[in-house]
Amino acid sequence: xxxxxxxxxxxxxxxxxxxxxxxxxxxxxxxxxxxxxxxxxxxxxxxxxxxxxxxxxxxxxxxxxxxxxxxxxxxxxxxxxxxxxxxxxxxxxxxxxxxxxxxxxxxxxxxxxxxxxxxxxxxxxxxxxxxxxxxxxxxxxxxxxxxxxxxxxxxxxxxxxxxxxxxxxxxxxxxxxxxxxxxxxxxxxxxxxxxxxxxxxxxxxxxxxxxxxxxxxxxxxxxxxxxxxxxxxxxxxxxxxxxxxxxxxxxxxxxxxxxxxxxxxxxxxxxxxxxxxxxxxxxxxxxxxxxxxxxxxxxxxxx
Ligand SMILES: Nc1nc2c(ncn2[C@@H]2O[C@H](COP(=O)(O)OP(=O)(O)OP(=O)(O)O)[C@@H](O)[C@H]2O)c(=O)[nH]1
Ligand SMILES: [Mg+2]
Numbered sequence: 346x347x348x349x350x351x352x353x354x355x356x357x358x359x360x361x362x363x364x365x366x367x368x369x370x371x372x373x374x375x376x377x378x379x380x381x382x383x384x385x386x387x388x389x390x391x392x393x394x395x396x397x398x399x400x401x402x403x404x405x406x407x408x409x410x411x412x413x414x415x416x417x418x419x420x421x422x423x424x425x426x427x428x429x430x431x432x433x434x435x436x437x438x439x440x441x442x443x444x445x446x447x448x449x450x451x452x453x454x455x456x457x458x459x460x461x462x463x464x465x466x467x468x469x470x471x472x473x474x475x476x477x478x479x480x481x482x483x484x485x486x487x488x489x490x491x492x493x494x495x496x497x498x499x500x501x502x503x504x505x506x507x508x509x510x511x512x513x514x515x516x517x518x519x520x521x522x523x524x525x526x527x528x529x530x531x532x533x534x535x536x537x538x539x540x541x542x543x544x545x546x547x548x549x550x551x552x553x554x555x556x557x558x559x560x561x562x563x564x565x566x567x568x569x570x571x572x573x574x575x576x577x578x579x580x581x582x583x584x585x586x587x588x589x590x591x592x593x594x595x596x597x598x599x600x601x602x603x604x605x606x607x608x609x610x611x612x613x614x615x616x617x618x619x620x621x622x623x624x625x626x627x628x629x630x631x632x633x634x635x636x637x638x639x640x641x642x643x644x645x646x647x648x
Contacts, residue, residue, distance in 0.1 A: 347466050351441055354458045365458055368465035373587065375407075375464035376574045379489030381477030381511070386495040387521040388474050390557035391566070398563050399470065400437055407439040407468035409459050411452070411475045439468060451601040453484040457594045460488060477511050486514035487593035490586055491573045493517045493566070496535070498527035512538070515550060517569050523554035523562065548576055 353361025380388050392408055399406045443459060445452045456473065463471045475485045477494070486492050494515030499522075512518060512535070520532045535552050543550070551569045555562030577583040606614065620637060623629040629637075 379485035382495030407463040
């Protein structure tokens with residue numbers, strides 16, 4: 346039933362959404378791990394290697410790959426890999442991919458919905474792969490309990506990675522493709538940058554080498570992931586993160602609902618159409634039109 350239900354949730358079929366409402370109280374038990382990083386860093390390879398490791402130790406896990414075919418690094422190849430994983434999935438593993446294409450905003454919302462479903466289905470570990478550049482709105486950082494940022498040597502210099510802001514959200518950083526030149530330098534540079542930026546943090550962000558295609562370093566990564574959830578629990582950070590996740594999901598939902606209503610525009614909101622026409626005729630400034638429409642949301646932060 347899970348694949349069918351996932352499709353209903355993904356398509357925002359009312360039956361899927363109702364099921365989510367019913368299932369939601371059962372969620373919150375899974376450890377949600379976001380795996381993000383620049384295109385081609387080896388996220389899918391690393392997730393596949395992690396799955397092998399997880400299965401070998403008799404644990405169960407679900408994987409959600411967001412947009413596996415959208416990137417510059419050979420989307421078709423990657424799509425194949427995900428499909429392969431889907432086929433090989435046994436009862437202890439559930440692999441699902443989701444495209445952001447054609448989705449009118451609401452990617453974070455849809456991702457969260459599927460994660461809740463996998464959580465409710467009883468998978469103790471849910472891995473979510475997203476492409477992260479530091480500027481996109483997939484919000485994996487607010488959704489996940491643990492964020493693994495995957496970097497690789499040769500994907501632009503380390504300074505760029507630091508400036509992108511992506512590293513900031515990482516609870517664990519992996520320098521993948523450690524079999525390639527420059528990996529040690531990349532790791533040293535990242536270590537120095539982290540220590541400079543966070544000299545007094547109670548927890549040091551692990552920066553781990555890995556070779557996803559051979560599985561080297563993957564056991565250490567899984568240990569680091571498990572250690573992080575222990576740290577979250579003991580430090581009370583888990584509660585803080587869950588609160589933040591709930592907040593960002595609700596706000597994302599509100600934004601999406603507003604966006605859609607506005608997109609539906611003239612047919613559902615004759616006032617909007619007439620305001621837009623008045624702006625076009627220069628009878629009303631754009632700001633005045635916005636003000637008129639947002640009055641219903643309460644006083645603006647500026648006033
Ligand atoms: N040499 C080497 N190649 C690797 C390693 N890990 C992955 N690759 C290769 O790097 C390419 C990209 O790997 P993927 O796992 O698809 O990377 P990704 O980050 O998921 O890519 P996108 O989903 O497109 O952003 C593939 O050709 C992999 O075989 C590694 O540790 N060493
Ligand atoms: Mg991938």
